[in-house]
Amino acid sequence: MAQKKTAKKETAAKTAPKAAPKAVSKAAAKTKTPAKPVKAAVNAAKAAAVKASALKASDDPEENIKRFAKTPIAMNFVKAHNGAWNHTDWLDFLSDLKKRGYYPIDADRVGLILEDKKKAFFNAK
Numbered sequence: 001m002a003q004k005k006t007a008k009k010e011t012a013a014k015t016a017p018k019a020a021p022k023a024v025s026k027a028a029a030k031t032k033t034p035a036k037p038v039k040a041a042v043n044a045a046k047a048a049a050v051k052a053s054a055l056k057a058s059d060d061p062e063e064n065i066k067r068f069a070k071t072p073i074a075m076n077f078v079k080a081h082n083g084a085w086n087h088t089d090w091l092d093f094l095s096d097l098k099k100r101g102y103y104p105i106d107a108d109r110v111g112l113i114l115e116d117k118k119k120a121f122f123n124a125k
Contacts, residue, residue: 057101064105065113068097074110074117083121 058064068074077085077093085093093114094107 057103059104061104061106064102065109068102068105068110069113073097073100074113075121078114078117078121083118 058067081089090111094110097103097105097110
């Protein structure tokens with residue numbers, strides 16, 4: 001008799017309808033997007049790329065200008081200053097390049113790269 005009751009319970013558990021998944025409203029789905037973790041991961045990847053680039057510092061100004069030209073550093077500077085900067089901003093930018101391991105570098109060529117990025121910035125508007 002005990003075996004029949006146990007068998008009935010097992011059969012009932014197997015045939016019981018499963019709970020339907022909860023419906024999520026569109027508004028709730030939008031609020032649960034992983035935007036912040038994704039953005040944080042992208043920022044971390046950019047920071048790692050900059051750090052790795054700085055670790056490859058060279059004593060050759062030509063090599064440093066080539067490495068610098070491949071990065072988004074110049075365009076980020078132009079965007080941050082909305083296409084207009086003063087001499088102090090320029091000197092701070094050069095100091096930042098030095099901290100990032102891009103020295104020695106030809107400052108005139110850096111300036112030309114910034115001017116090219118500035119043109120691209122205003123053309124995109």
